[in-house]
Amino acid sequence: xxxxxxxxxxxxxxxxxxxxxxxxxxxxxxxxxxxxxxxxxxxxxxxxxxxxxxxxxxxxxxxxxxxxxxxxxxxxxxxxxxxxxxxxxxxxxxxxxxxxxxxxxxxxxxxxxxxxxxxxxxxxxxxxxxxxxxxxxxxxxxxxxxxxxxxxxxxxxxxxxxxxxxxxxxxxxxxxxxxxxxxxxxxxxxxxxxxxxxxxxxxxxxxxxxxxxxxxxxxxxxxxxxxxxxxxxxxxxxxxxxxxxxxxxxxxxxxxxxxxxxxxxxxxxxxxxxxxxxxxxxxxxxxxxxxxxxxxxxxxxxxxxxxxxxxxxxxxxxxxxxxxxxxxxxxxxxxxxxxxxxxxxxxxxxxxxxxxxxxxxxxxxxxx
Amino acid sequence: xxxxxxxxxxxxxxxxxxxxxxxxxxxxxxxxxxxxxxxxxxxxxxxxxxxxxxxxxxxxxxxxxxxxxxxxxxxxxxxxxxxxxxxxxxxxxxxxxxxxxxxxxxxxxxxxxxxxxxxxxxxxxxxxxxxxxxxxxxxxxxxxxxxxxxxxxxxxxxxxxxxxxxxxxxxxxxxxxxxxxxxxxxxxxxxxxxxxxxxxxxxxxxxxxxxxxxxxxxxxxxxxxxxxxxxxxxxxxxxxxxxxxxxxxxxxxxxxxxxxxxxxxxxxxxxxxxxxxxxxxxxxxxxxxxxxxxxxxxxxxxxxxxxxxxxxxxxxxxxxxxxx
Ligand SMILES: Cc1ncc(C[n+]2csc(CCOP(=O)(O)OP(=O)(O)O)c2C)c(N)n1
Ligand SMILES: [Mg+2]
Numbered sequence: 207x208x209x210x211x212x213x214x215x216x217x218x219x220x221x222x223x224x225x226x227x228x229x230x231x232x233x234x235x236x237x238x239x240x241x242x243x244x245x246x247x248x249x250x251x252x253x254x255x256x257x258x259x260x261x262x263x264x265x266x267x268x269x270x271x272x273x274x275x276x277x278x279x280x281x282x283x284x285x286x287x288x289x290x291x292x293x294x295x296x297x298x299x300x301x302x303x304x305x306x307x308x309x310x311x312x313x314x315x316x317x318x319x320x321x322x323x324x325x326x327x328x329x330x331x332x333x334x335x336x337x338x339x340x341x342x343x344x345x346x347x348x349x350x351x352x353x354x355x356x357x358x359x360x361x362x363x364x365x366x367x368x369x370x371x372x373x374x375x376x377x378x379x380x381x382x383x384x385x386x387x388x389x390x391x392x393x394x395x396x397x398x399x400x401x402x403x404x405x406x407x408x409x410x411x412x413x414x415x416x417x418x419x420x421x422x423x424x425x426x427x428x429x430x431x432x433x434x435x436x437x438x439x440x441x442x443x444x445x446x447x448x449x450x451x452x453x454x455x456x457x458x459x460x461x462x463x464x465x466x467x468x469x470x471x472x473x474x475x476x477x478x479x480x481x482x483x484x485x486x487x488x489x490x491x492x493x494x495x496x497x498x499x500x501x502x503x504x505x506x507x508x509x510x511x512x513x514x515x516x517x518x519x520x521x522x523x524x525x526x527x528x529x530x531x532x533x534x535x536x537x538x539x540x541x542x543x544x545x546x547x548x549x550x551x552x553x554x555x556x557x558x559x560x561x562x563x564x565x566x567x568x569x570x571x572x573x574x
Numbered sequence: 575x576x577x578x579x580x581x582x583x584x585x586x587x588x589x590x591x592x593x594x595x596x597x598x599x600x601x602x603x604x605x606x607x608x609x610x611x612x613x614x615x616x617x618x619x620x621x622x623x624x625x626x627x628x629x630x631x632x633x634x635x636x637x638x639x640x641x642x643x644x645x646x647x648x649x650x651x652x653x654x655x656x657x658x659x660x661x662x663x664x665x666x667x668x669x670x671x672x673x674x675x676x677x678x679x680x681x682x683x684x685x686x687x688x689x690x691x692x693x694x695x696x697x698x699x700x701x702x703x704x705x706x707x708x709x710x711x712x713x714x715x716x717x718x719x720x721x722x723x724x725x726x727x728x729x730x731x732x733x734x735x736x737x738x739x740x741x742x743x744x745x746x747x748x749x750x751x752x753x754x755x756x757x758x759x760x761x762x763x764x765x766x767x768x769x770x771x772x773x774x775x776x777x778x779x780x781x782x783x784x785x786x787x788x789x790x791x792x793x794x795x796x797x798x799x800x801x802x803x804x805x806x807x808x809x810x811x812x813x814x815x816x817x818x819x820x821x822x823x824x825x826x827x828x829x830x831x832x833x834x835x836x837x838x839x840x841x842x843x844x845x846x847x848x849x850x851x852x853x854x855x856x857x858x859x860x861x862x863x864x865x866x867x868x869x870x871x872x873x874x875x876x877x878x879x880x881x882x883x884x885x886x887x888x889x890x891x892x893x894x895x896x897x898x
Pocket of ligand 2: 402
């Protein structure tokens with residue numbers, strides 16, 4: 207295992223000899239459009255949070271190639287067990303922008319009923335499993351789902367994500383160990399963006415690379431340039447194909463960078479060197495891919511304007527519609543704890559509604 | 575005396591003990607240069623160096639397991655868990671190890687350590703940045719559980735926890751980190767664990783509340799007062815050990831009791847207090863005991879203000895002890 211990362215798009219925009227995955231023009235343009243749309247959506251999300259429209263936001267800026275390139279290797283019938291920094295997968299799978307934006311607001315159009323913080327999506331319709339905040343939990347679950355598919359003889363493949371920080375979690379060990387033992391059809395994508403909030407990669411592990419950890423679990427470990435969408439796609443496609451053929455799991459480390467702060471609650475300037483940030487900014491995954499498309503004659507300024515304008519328009523419209531919506535019905539809070547409400551939950555719900563009714567009558571007074 | 579927030583008081587307590595006792599170390603995720611996601615450990619790394627205040631890999635299991643090891647070896651670790659909601663990967667090290675070490679070794683080995691963690695709702699944090707799971711820890715013999723509600727108590731209780739010979743869960747009500755402001759004694763200030771506080775004296779009904787519920791029930795008490803009912807408020811400050819005597823004395827005087835917590839009702843700490851009153855003071859009761867709590871649902875994001883007890887719900891609880 208070398209610590210050199212697989213990279214395909216060269217400085218002049220050409221693909222390294224013999225490594226181009228040869229995607230069709232249409233596919234290439236679609237990937238580009240989704241990367242741009244993801245960035246535009248992330249920009250909007252943060253602006254909305256700053257304006258007080260939504261309570262929280264977390265961007266994937268700088269990691270578009272890393273998550274969109276890997277997800278592109280999957281079939282529609284395959285499953286994702288995501289972390290919280292892969293919003294582009296939703297766009298790739300055709301989730302309507304309204305559904306995404308309604309989740310940010312937690313409003314009555316949110317398909318997960320306002321239950322979770324912004325960006326903690328759940329979209330069963332596209333095999334995108336509900337996102338959890340606790341780091342790493344999805345990794346062992348993905349291994350388990352993959353074991354399930356194996357038991358049933360399905361050829362579904364599972365892709366799960368975590369960050370460099372996530373590799374320190376209990377579930378990273380459990381998930382990779384089980385997947386290795388059972389040769390489960392799962393691809394672990396670690397987006398190594400160099401930071402876990404304020405903790406740098408060097409303090410997360412003494413291992414030189416994350417890919418190196420695969421060896422101990424008996425699976426291949428691949429290190430790719432995470433800002434090179436073709437490299438990420440190529441490595442992921444090989445891993446997905448291997449998994450589908452019954453050849454077991456793969457660990458992919460995408461070497462990338464978190465260009466924003468950790469989230470809207472964080473200020474990275476307090477702990478991060480500006481020079482490091484600037485250097486990574488020069489390796490922007492969207493600009494890099496743009497160069498490749500340009501030299502293939504698939505990108506020009508006009509196309510760019512068209513994509514940018516359309517993306518902004520669509521997201522702005524979705525936000526406007528979401529802003530007109532209301533919060534979920536108060537009593538919906540008591541639904542979905544179990545399939546059937548327990549007697550206790552029923553009683554609490556009734557008491558709650560009675561008190562809400564009294565409150566309307568009392569008009570701000572609190573009669574004893 | 576200095577005026578400060580609850581958050582600053584926690585910081586001052588750690589600073590005081592780190593200066594006072596070189597066995598004290600502080601560690602966890604983002605506690606070093608960043609000074610914690612809320613800023614509770616701000617300045618500690620700068621003042622005491624990065625071998626006494628340091629960032630760890632992202633593993634609560636690692637943080638708590640190493641804290642147990644350090645405590646066994648004679649250090650006084652303060653382990654920060656970024657949000658109480660994220661403690662579960664390290665639950666085993668708390669309930670199976672730290673809590674049982676003294677007992678299982680016949681007193682040979684002990685775990686004097688503090689696990690600090692922000693808990694509770696009210697910051698638009700959804701399920702995983704809002705829960706109140708104190709009851710899990712209270713249900714584990716061998717663990718102390720401490721929850722302050724004022725800056726002065728925060729400093730005094732945290733210092734007492736650091737000096738305690740047993741493992742202490744020190745849960746910080748994050749919703750009032752910055753809104754709870756008050757006078758805090760400079761220098762040495764110790765509030766012993768197991769002693770509650772009478773927040774407000776009254777004669778008609780006792781309200782037992784802790785953490786972020788204390789300022790809330792104070793508001794409700796003012797409302798009740800307007801309607802001619804005098805509320806006594808007791809803040810137990812530590813749930814384990816519990817100052818039963820203070821609660822029982824108050825209830826014997828007022829004849830009524832409302833218990834308020836943010837955690838779900840079923841098997842919440844309120845049930846324990848209600849049982850103690852029923853066992854030891856039932857003949858003094860002039861009305862049923864009432865509980866005002868979070869609901870038996872996961873903590874919802876969008877509807878959090880309806881989930882958490884508010885003045886209206888507390889008033890309704892008070893009313894139940896009078897009208898039945
Ligand atoms: C078990 C757990 N502990 C702590 C946290 C708080 N937390 C949220 S994100 C984060 C850092 C994650 O870093 P990484 O895995 O590298 O992912 P990235 O945010 O860089 O994408 C931490 C510590 C959490 N969500 N879950
Ligand atoms: Mg990271």
